[in-house]
Amino acid sequence: MRFSLVDDPTTFHSAATALAAGCGPFAVDTERASSFRYDDRAFLVQVHRRGAGTFLIAPEGHRDAVRSTFAPVLNGADWILHAAGEDLPSLAALGLYPGTVFDTELAARLAGFERPNLAAMVHEFTGVTLDKGHGREDWSATPLPGEWQEYAALDVVHLNDLAEGLTELLDAAGKLDAAAQEFTHLLSLPPTPVKSWRDLKGLSTVPSGLGLEIARTLWEYRDTRARRTDTSPHALLSSKVLVEIARSQPRTPAELARVRGFPARRRGAVDKWFDVLSQAYHVSPTRWPAAAAERDDNPPSKSAWQRHHPQSWERFVAAREALAELAGSLSIASEVLLQPALLRKVVWEGVPGDTDSVARELLRAGARPWQVDAVSPVTAQALRGK
Incomplete structure (x- = not known):
């Protein structure tokens, strides 16, 4: 496998020129070092494009140059990532933004795979076995050992094959529109809030x-x-x-x-x-700081909910079990069918047990239309106790 490590403005320009001349989506990944460094910034950005090759971009010390050189090539284009939510914030910090996203990890979960990690998916669709032994390394180290570089390159070279295979599976299962909605939702997520x-x-x-x-x-x-x-x-x-x-x-x-x-x-x-x-x-x-005021519209902790609001808790459990059964029948992970936080919020707010009311509340809480269509009827039935 051939790849190039580019770590200065001169080699950045060569890589950007090659990538611009390629064809199709950009397969993108990052390596970060949050276990070692203060923040979650990317210390390596891997980009592969058919007809162009694979480039490992080392931005530290040249982050402005990465932005000015690669943004004109990458920004607004089609990207393929695996677990995009983990990478998009650090890429945004470099001024790099996709036009569209295909998330192979999320697609695999929608397709019903129980082990949607990259190594399992690559083996499933290509027969290639990836060595995943360097994920916890200090990627801020320099120089990067050659075997680390090869590990990083392998994270992107198979993403096109995964995206194509998963697209076929999702289309055959009637889940392609749901995937498109989820991918669009990824692009609408707000920046990671500053911690306190x-x-x-x-x-x-x-x-x-x-x-x-x-x-x-x-x-x-x-x-x-x-x-x-x-x-x-x-x-x-x-x-x-x-x-x-x-x-x-x-x-x-x-x-x-x-x-x-x-x-x-x-x-x-x-x-x-x-x-x-x-x-x-x-x-x-x-x-001394005052205790944080609890918002009435936020569900309480599990123990407090069970103890102080037993009837509401029973409605939640019934709805959760109904959705788990539905998820199994659709071969979709339950938390992908509907995020648990959304279900907790809707039940806690005491939505009436009819489909229209449940659908309106789910949309207001941030559920995607495909989720609302899928879960509203069974959720309403569970909330009615039938």
Whole structure:
């Protein structure tokens, strides 16, 4: 397999010229390093086009040049990606935007494959076995080892074959229009919101008042330090441990060291993080953050829903089971047939158990028309208890 690594403006122009002369869609993928670096930016962009070849674009240090060189060629064109939602944000950060998308992972799920990962799909449609042993590497490293480069190139060279094979399957199953709606929906998704300490998983288990102040203080210190050093925040202190510290509120370095998961053996970690923790203890209670107000239109947690709203919970369970049965009959993953969050929202808002009402509420919540047509009748029936 032939491919070219391009990592400077001169080779960028050569690659862009070759890609422009090719034909058909662009097969695109990225390699990121969020386990090692502060953000989820792309450190490698793989592009393959029939008649042009395969190019591995290394943008670090030349991101503006990547944008100015490749945007005129790639932007507005037809792209093929696998699990596009993982790659589109980092590509957008480089100023690269598709005109249309064919997502082979999503297409495989619509087609009924239980294992829609790239390696399984490539083997299914081409008979080629991919070595998928480098997915968790530090792709910000330079120079990239040759075997890593080959691994990255293989992520795109078979995407055209996958898209063509999956198109035939979806067309035969009458699912091509549903796929088109899903692909269009991918392009309409808003940018990934900026994270804050309020987004910490498990924060709802932290006591209000001082606990929230500890969480905020630790998160803000971690974020500032991670941004300054271009390090993954979780490599400094995992969010799970951060929340546990806020929950347990250790008062001495020894107590901090005993918090489950805390990197006590890391040199200087106890003293450094206890200094940060101490800052929270010295903040006046009048400046502690208030607990986040719960919105009435958001479903409660599973346990709270079951405990405080048992009748509504029973309606949700009935609807969920009905959709799972329908998904099985259509050979579509249940979460693709209708995202669980949409079902929870519709049931929680107490929509009447008739098809028209369910359909209107699903559309308002963001379901695609094909989903609404498929699930509204069985959801309404389940909500009526019949």
